[in-house]
Amino acid sequence: DAGVTQSPTHLIKTRGQQVTLRCSPKSGHDTVSWYQQALGQGPQFIFQYYEEEERQRGNFPDRFSGHQFPNYSSELNVNALLLGDSALYLCASSGSGVAPTDTQYFGPGTRLTVL
Amino acid sequence: KQEVTQIPAALSVPEGENLVLNCSFTDSAIYNLQWFRQDPGKGLTSLLLIQSSQREQTSGRLNASLDKSSGRSTLYIAASQPGDSATYLCAVPNYGGSQGNLIFGKGTKLSVKP
Numbered sequence: 001d002a003g004v005t006q007s008p009t010h011l012i013k014t015r016g017q018q019v020t021l022r023c024s025p026k027s028g029h030d031t032v033s034w035y036q037q038a039l040g041q042g043p044q045f046i047f048q049y050y051e052e053e054e055r056q057r058g059n060f061p062d063r064f065s066g067h068q069f070p071n072y073s074s075e076l077n078v079n080a081l082l083l084g085d086s087a088l089y090l091c092a093s094s095g096s097g098v099a100p101t102d103t104q105y106f107g108p109g110t111r112l113t114v115l
Numbered sequence: 116k117q118e119v120t121q122i123p124a125a126l127s128v129p130e131g132e133n134l135v136l137n138c139s140f141t142d143s144a145i146y147n148l149q150w151f152r153q154d155p156g157k158g159l160t161s162l163l164l165i166q167s168s169q170r171e172q173t174s175g176r177l178n179a180s181l182d183k184s185s186g187r188s189t190l191y192i193a194a195s196q197p198g199d200s201a202t203y204l205c206a207v208p209n210y211g212g213s214q215g216n217l218i219f220g221k222g223t224k225l226s227v228k229p
Contacts, residue, residue, distance in 0.1 A: 004158075006158075017165065027154050033217075035217075036225075041221055042119070042204055042206075042219030042220050042222055043159070043217070043219050044219075045209070045216050045217060045218070048216060056216050058216070061138040072162045088156070090158055090159065092159075097224070103149070103161050104149070104159075104161065104217065105160050105161070106151075106160070106161075107157040108157055108158040109156075109157065109158045111156065
């Protein structure tokens with residue numbers, strides 16, 4: 001049973017560019033959350049997708065957008081990249097209905113470096 | 116606004132020692148609290164999840180306790196091993212939010228010396 005997968009593993013971009021990160025949830029999961037983790041910090045919630053719609057959003061600008069596909073996989077898009085967007089981007093999945101008692105399963109992350 | 120704090124930021128112990136990691140949160144109205152492990156540059160692995168109605172959870176050499184009224188949780192690691200070296204993070208669901216919207220502490224970086 002494959003866990004949460006993310007691609008690519010590493011990415012280098014320059015300021016002003018756009019980037020797309022991808023995530024496939026754990027088998028049987030239909031809810032995907034995205035987090036940004038800066039060096040030395042805890043992960044910060046970006047947004048969550050369920051039934052192909054953004055269900056919750058953290059305190060991130062509109063430059064951060066996402067999408068969920070019918071197969072539950074998800075993309076995170078960041079436009080007009082800033083140096084401060086350099087971070088580890090984590091995807092997490094959970095089961096149907098996402099009761100507060102569900103455990104989150106995290107992927108290995110995508111390391112984004114903005115030069 | 117919920118805030119999660121972890122003390123200490125870093126900890127170095129010799130192999131075989133028992134140790135305690137601390138996590139505190141400002142809003143006691145939590146659904147649960149989760150402890151994660153993160154190896155350098157890697158994703159998060161869930162270690163223990165304590166429901167709001169529970170006082171503690173155990174898994175192998177790990178024991179996590181929860182005191183909602185005081186806004187504190189501890190992660191106890193018995194007989195530490197070099198393989199336990201990692202960053203340990205605690206997290207709680209954002210108030211009124213689903214489990215997917217977690218608020219994390221900054222973590223405690225643990226180093227176990229052989």
